[in-house]
Amino acid sequence: MNNFTTIDIIFVLMLILSLYLLVQVLKQEKSLIEEPITHNKKRYLIYPDKLIRQCGISPSHYWLWYWSVKLVSVALVAFLLIEFFDSILLIVCGSILAFFLIDVSLLFKRSARRNQINQSLVFFTNLLIVFLKSGLSLSNAFRKAGQFGLHKNNPLAAELELIAYELDAGRDRAEAFDQLSSRTGVESLNKLAVIIKAGINVGSPVSDGLQSLADFLRLQQELQLTSRINRKALESTFPMAMVCFPMFFVLVFFPAGQQISDIMSLLGEIL
Structure with missing residues (x-):
């Protein structure tokens, strides 16, 4: 004991x-x-x-x-x-x-974090364009977009605060934006980094490229939402068929089978 x-x-x-x-x-x-x-x-x-x-x-x-x-x-x-x-x-x-249990939990956590960042990226990009057109610097625009456009618990807000801190500290912009996409593993942030680096190197307005990216991300979200709705509709078809099949059998096949049985019995009596 x-x-x-x-x-x-x-x-x-x-x-x-x-x-x-x-x-x-x-x-x-x-x-x-x-x-x-x-x-x-x-x-x-x-x-x-x-x-x-x-x-x-x-x-x-x-x-x-x-x-x-x-x-x-x-x-x-x-x-x-x-x-x-x-x-x-x-x-x-x-x-x-x-x-390997902790590794599996980390994989699920990374997937959930990426989805949360992708869902917030369209609104953040539009807000970033507004702040850039208002005359703010790149680091301040990132910081303001993260503060006013995202919840403080949003993972994208933490990453934006970090990259603004790096830019204020004097880190190379191209390297900072490369690290942003590498730290998150989000493909859309990689596109954002490429657009900003290209604008910095060429000297062209960054807001035009960001607007194109925002339109692309919005279209991508709409396609993903449509695909999710279609998948849910397809998934609901099977249980609906399982529920409706007994009723369909009783209303259609059973009366028809009973009539065929009566006809066969009548033919048997005649013959």
Whole structure:
């Protein structure tokens, strides 16, 4: 009984520690302004710094949390499987899946973050054009568009604040906008960076290219919305068919089958 109580206490402590570490790792937009230029300080570790940065997390600050969650997850799953199962293969497979659990959660988080940025990009681009035409500098236009056009919890707002901070600090504009698209992994931001870099190098107005980009992004969003509606309509067709088929069978096939049966019985009596 004492041994079972000790096991329960260890299990609860490991579970609490694992949940705490997971929350810390997945905390959004943490310390991005503290390190405007991201360097890979842990090159000797197998560490997905690019994936973590695209999730809105500073890689240099979270490598310890990342590996702690991995090790705690493996220990927790292995402990549970050992307690309830005797299969070594099951224990090994469960431990391997637990080892990559944090990576899968980061992939989902990156996908959700990219979708949120894409949804906010059209309005931000239009607002950026307005501020640029009003005479603001590029860094101030980015900062104002992020402050007044986006919610403070929006991941795009954090990235805009960061790039404005970099431009004010004197970083090369072409390099800063290249890093913007690399930090997020959003293809539309890459197009935005290309347009701004081309305008800076050639000396042409950036607002004209941004207006074309805004129109393209708006059309792309409309096509995605139409495709999503069509997919939902197609997905709803199958359950509707499953629900309507019994009624269709009762109203159409059953009376017809009954009439055919009566006719065959009548023919049998005549013959």
